Amino acid sequence: MASVSIPLSRRFADAVPEMAIPWAADDAPSPRLLVLNDLLAVDLGLDPDWLRSPDGVRFLVGRHVPEGATPVAQAYAGHQFGNYSPRLGDGRALLLGELVHADGLPRDLHLKGSGRTPFSRGGDGFAAVGPMLREYVVSEAMHALGIPTTRSLAVVATGREIRRETVLPGAVLARVAGSHLRVGSFQYARATDDVDLLRRLADHAIARHHPAAADAENPYLALFDAVVAAQSSLVARWMLVGFVHGVMNTDNVTISGETIDYGPCAFMEAYDPATVYSSIDHGGRYAYGNQPGITGWNLARLAESLLPLFADDEDRAIALAVDALGAFPGLYENAVTAGTHAKLGLPQGIDAGTLVEDLRTILRDNHVDHTSFHRRLATGAARDLVLDLAAIDGWLARWRALSPDTDAMRLVNPAYVPRNHLVEQALAAAVDGDNTPLTRLLDAVTDPFTESGDRAELAEPAPAGSGAYRTFCGT
Structure with missing residues (x-):
């Protein structure tokens, strides 16, 4: 050739x-x-x-x-x-x-x-x-x-x-x-005490990912604002699909807002904010429910690294950083609320906070599969997944009273995610030279909203008795 x-x-x-x-x-x-x-x-x-x-x-x-x-x-x-x-x-x-x-x-x-x-x-x-x-x-x-x-x-x-x-x-x-620029990249540059290096890195990040920041009154503060917005949107999307990253160190937080490093990651099955899969996360620092808070913590480390570019006066720089970081909780809540409304087929703008919190309690207390429940909710088959029928019947009545758009729900609630047991089976077969399970799984998860009868088992949770699932960093 x-x-x-x-x-x-x-x-x-x-x-x-x-x-x-x-x-x-x-x-x-x-x-x-x-x-x-x-x-x-x-x-x-x-x-x-x-x-x-x-x-x-x-x-x-x-x-x-x-x-x-x-x-x-x-x-x-x-x-x-x-x-x-x-x-x-x-x-x-x-x-x-x-x-x-x-x-x-x-x-x-x-x-x-x-x-x-x-x-x-x-x-x-x-x-x-x-x-x-x-x-x-x-x-x-x-x-x-x-x-x-x-x-x-x-x-x-x-x-x-x-x-x-x-x-x-x-x-x-x-x-x-988009790039491999990370919070850790800025931490490295900041630690050199070379402000010119830090500025060149920031200018590169602006040009590469957030060009609108270049026209701002304070371009480097605008860069930080853009990263805060990108990361708040990203972690909200993780939470909506039940994705557990597993190793949210600052060197795994991108400036672009892309997910990076799929080491001890997994998709949550039974809904539980305390879900941890990583074998090395002994204290649950990066548990599913902790991911928004950890994202805020990581963004604070980025702010610390960028302080010399925010203002010449350190006190002024810190005040600007604190104010900018304060936008994160609201941005995250807005993103996850909008996404949750879409998953439940509800109009944007209505107050469904109590309905959502009550659902999360039912899912957690009944160990309900996160992906299956939201997918089946649109077809009327979700009730069968819940043991406490009185609780779910009451919730379903309140939900139906809001006239949910079940057709729209099928466009945002996947039928297929890379379920942990299926990934392990596919990888084991591939290591032994058989790519058939891998190819079949890839076909499903890269077309996640299109259900097919010959893929029915790929939508099912791990069989009962499979035991606690653990992932490893792969290094």
């Missing part, structure tokens, strides 16, 4: 070279394409047929670098479970560069699992097939649900064995994002 020209730009590396270390991916002894997102490839101006060729597969693991491109490991800091780490960075990842999407906006092309970098600390820099396929499935499902997210272009098995608790087959994920 003829050589292909891939115009990878260096926007991030050119803007803040102090935070971009040129680096090369480790060799992949025997790369083999496991899954390729053809539609996303075309949107990025890439030829799917070429990506399936030997050179294309080597490109997807970082070993066939286009002329003029310079892969880099990105620097960032971060609070991990509340503890500050001044130097994290891409410990097993590389930014190959940026491509222009069909919408005219740039996208990062980023590798995960490509080997050790100067930020690896004690890690080996590699990733296993299972966790990389998990990110592919869940991120593409999130995209289909209309939730801002990094996307997955491909997963390539490397032919390398990696050691975790056991020996596992290695893989590289090629993922795509």
